[in-house]
Amino acid sequence: MVAMEVHTICDDVENCQFIVKPEDVNLSSTLPKIKVIGCGGTIASVGANSSTTAGYKIGLTIQELLAQLPDLSEVCQIDYEQVCNLDSKEMNEEYLMKVYACISRNLQKYDGFVITHGTDTITESSFFLELTLDFSCPIVLTGSMKPASALSSDSMMNLYSSFIVASSPASKNRGTLIVMNDQITSGFYANKTNANSIDSFNVRQGYLGNFVNNELHYYYPNNKPIGIPNFRLNVDITSLDKKDNVYENILPNVVILYAHQGFNCDLVKLVEPHYSGIVIATMGAGSLPDSVNDYLKTLNKPIIYSKHMDGMVPKVNIPVSDNCISAGYLTPEKARILLQLGIYSKKSHSEIRKTFHGVYGG
Numbered sequence: 001m002v003a004m005e006v007h008t009i010c011d012d013v014e015n016c017q018f019i020v021k022p023e024d025v026n027l028s029s030t031l032p033k034i035k036v037i038g039c040g041g042t043i044a045s046v047g048a049n050s051s052t053t054a055g056y057k058i059g060l061t062i063q064e065l066l067a068q069l070p071d072l073s074e075v076c077q078i079d080y081e082q083v084c085n086l087d088s089k090e091m092n093e094e095y096l097m098k099v100y101a102c103i104s105r106n107l108q109k110y111d112g113f114v115i116t117h118g119t120d121t122i123t124e125s126s127f128f129l130e131l132t133l134d135f136s137c138p139i140v141l142t143g144s145m146k147p148a149s150a151l152s153s154d155s156m157m158n159l160y161s162s163f164i165v166a167s168s169p170a171s172k173n174r175g176t177l178i179v180m181n182d183q184i185t186s187g188f189y190a191n192k193t194n195a196n197s198i199d200s201f202n203v204r205q206g207y208l209g210n211f212v213n214n215e216l217h218y219y220y221p222n223n224k225p226i227g228i229p230n231f232r233l234n235v236d237i238t239s240l241d242k243k244d245n246v247y248e249n250i251l252p253n254v255v256i257l258y259a260h261q262g263f264n265c266d267l268v269k270l271v272e273p274h275y276s277g278i279v280i281a282t283m284g285a286g287s288l289p290d291s292v293n294d295y296l297k298t299l300n301k302p303i304i305y306s307k308h309m310d311g312m313v314p315k316v317n318i319p320v321s322d323n324c325i326s327a328g329y330l331t332p333e334k335a336r337i338l339l340q341l342g343i344y345s346k347k348s349h350s351e352i353r354k355t356f357h358g359v360y361g362g
């Protein structure tokens, strides 16, 4: 791994004014108390040199990132916890549950949370946390598209603006938020739309607000997206991140299949016995060959019809069968999470259908 010099604005990170250890959070201070949870991603990564924007490695801890921030001592108190330090392609149920447990345990103690995360799967995590946590405080997820070591990296600015957003009372009751490239987006709606551009988190539903020169502007009053169900997870949040393997296999297995010209039942038959449910990224707005639809109707498990581009799947485009359900506007990745939670909560096919309908017009 290539070492990067960390330019520390606080000479003594351990004792600097706004970064504190969890046990040192001053509960009587009137400044908002923000917990930052480090998960890794490009925001914490280092390239071979300052022009490198690919092939970089995760190289910075959350503490090292915090050390590069401008002074926030008049804005908030920050403490940190490194839950993992990974490219988000390695994020899985285990790490997601650790993040869930960390926030659940600390909800009463903090005024807001910032999660640093790889952008490839940041919207899966924001969507999962939205559906499983019962919260009104700001939960901000951020990442970057260029490594922290790159010229014009978006890494530190995204992190900095996330603290401003998480510290503001105006950010309460808006659900999970993704703060990237000066834009504030709903973590429920946001999708990554480009693999390279720093302006990647565009959403049809619009940005919630903007961040310019330390000023935070929301375009709409505080509100969460409509119809979001809340799933109660029956997990021990106190011991969840202490024991090994406690958090594995909590959620049922759901697979995503990607349809294309010539798609047939072969792959479906191969994977079907191993999964509790299947999401299919269909062609267009729910299209699958008739032979595949006929087979899927016979399965005694939920099949979610999603699209693999922008748009939605109207109900009339999919087979009329108890187990065949439209994902509405949901991407296949988010449909997978919603289906996992539905099956975990022992919902019937018609209850799962209602959930998809309510959450995103499925």
Ligand SMILES: NC(=O)C[C@H](N)C(=O)O
Binding pocket: 040, 041, 042, 043, 086, 087, 088, 089, 117, 118, 119, 120, 121, 143, 144, 145, 146
């Ligand atoms: N921009 C990024 O963060 C991409 C990186 N591969 C990740 O998801 O961890």
